[in-house]
Amino acid sequence: MGVIVRTGARATIPLIGIFGAYIVAHGHLTPGGGFQGGATIAGAGILFLLAFGLGEMKRHFNKNLYSVLEGIGGLAFLGAAMLGIGTAFFYNVLWHNGPFFNGKPGTLLSAGYLPIMNLAVGLKVFTGLVSAMVGLALYRRWRK
Amino acid sequence: MKRTLAYLSLLFILGVLLYVANPNYGLKFGPGGEEWKALRYTDDYYITHGLEEVGGTNIVTDIVFDYRGYDTIGEATVLFTAIAGAVALFRPWRRDGDEHH
Numbered sequence: 001m002g003v004i005v006r007t008g009a010r011a012t013i014p015l016i017g018i019f020g021a022y023i024v025a026h027g028h029l030t031p032g033g034g035f036q037g038g039a040t041i042a043g044a045g046i047l048f049l050l051a052f053g054l055g056e057m058k059r060h061f062n063k064n065l066y067s068v069l070e071g072i073g074g075l076a077f078l079g080a081a082m083l084g085i086g087t088a089f090f091y092n093v094l095w096h097n098g099p100f101f102n103g104k105p106g107t108l109l110s111a112g113y114l115p116i117m118n119l120a121v122g123l124k125v126f127t128g129l130v131s132a133m134v135g136l137a138l139y140r141r142w143r144k
Numbered sequence: 145m146k147r148t149l150a151y152l153s154l155l156f157i158l159g160v161l162l163y164v165a166n167p168n169y170g171l172k173f174g175p176g177g178e179e180w181k182a183l184r185y186t187d188d189y190y191i192t193h194g195l196e197e198v199g200g201t202n203i204v205t206d207i208v209f210d211y212r213g214y215d216t217i218g219e220a221t222v223l224f225t226a227i228a229g230a231v232a233l234f235r236p237w238r239r240d241g242d243e244h245h
Contacts, residue, residue, distance in 0.1 A: 028200035033208070035219075070227065074220055081213055090213035095199040102199070111200035117209045117216075124220060128227035135234035 001051050009051035016044035020122075027118035028111040034118040038125025045130040054137050061134050066127045073124030080113040080120065 001009075023030075024037030049057045084091030094101045095112025103110040164170040175183050190207055198206040208216050 028202050028205050030202060031204070033202070033205050070224065074224060077217070077220060081217070090210065092198060092210050105195055105199050106201050111198060111206075112210075114198070114200050114205055114209050118205070121216070121220060125223065128223055132227050132230045135231045139234050 001053070006051050009047055013044045013048055016047065017041055020044065020126075024118050024122035025108070025115065027122075028114040029106060029108070034121025035125055037118070038122040039129060041122070041126045042129035042133070045126070046133050049133060049137060057134060057137070061130070063131060063134070066131045070124050070127040070131070073120045073122075073127065076120035077117050077124070080116040083113060 020037045020040035020043070022037075023032035023040055024034060027033030027037065048060075081090050084093030084096075087093065092112040092114075095110075098112060101109055101112050101115060105111070108115075167173060172179060172183060181188060190203055190211065194203045194206040194211075195201065198210045200206045200210075
């Protein structure tokens with residue numbers, strides 16, 4: 001793309017990323033959460049791909065790293081669900097008698113495992129959507 | 145012939161759905177007051193108890209990650225499978241690789 005688009009992308013990609021991180025981190029307080037915030041951050045990645053082109057994206061994109069991060073996101077989600085396995089699967093033990101994440105409702109460090117799960121799902125959605133988009137962009141060619 | 149039957153069955157299903165969606169016979173839209181208590185008692189429970197039981201002020205997140213966490217695990221699995229399938233199908237074919245090298 002042209003100079004104006006690339007400069008604009010340079011300015012807006014960090015803003016989109018920070019806004020997406022805010023949505024993910026405040027998933028238990030305000031509308032949004034892991035899926036929505038992850039899709040927003042993936043929008044920053046897709047803007048990078050569109051503005052700077054596939055060659056630049058190939059140099060910064062590591063498919064092994066992104067696959068591993070997606071798996072880690074899913075495992076962190078399952079691990080947070082397993083924390084209270086002594087009582088039941090998906091028992092929110094951090095909220096009921098945990099050492100942290102048990103602040104007053106409405107503060108950032110509250111709601112037990114909800115922030116952990118939001119971060120895990122956000123990581124998973126972001127890496128997954130970006131790898132799918134890069135895979136689509138790398139697809140061979142239009143004809144034949 | 146087959147196509148006519150298909151369109152006729154589509155029309156029939158549409159008629160049944162329109163009948164069901166009629167407030168006089170089936171679904172109620174926008175219930176309030178006593179109707180809300182009778183038809184939406186689960187929602188009422190989540191709204192009253194969500195804050196103390198889960199701790200998040202966002203009730204939707206409370207439901208999605210705590211009350212109905214299995215659903216979210218399934219959703220995450222669907223996303224994982226979709227990404228894995230898409231990336232697996234977008235890989236270059238062997239014949240193309242031979243052409244390029």
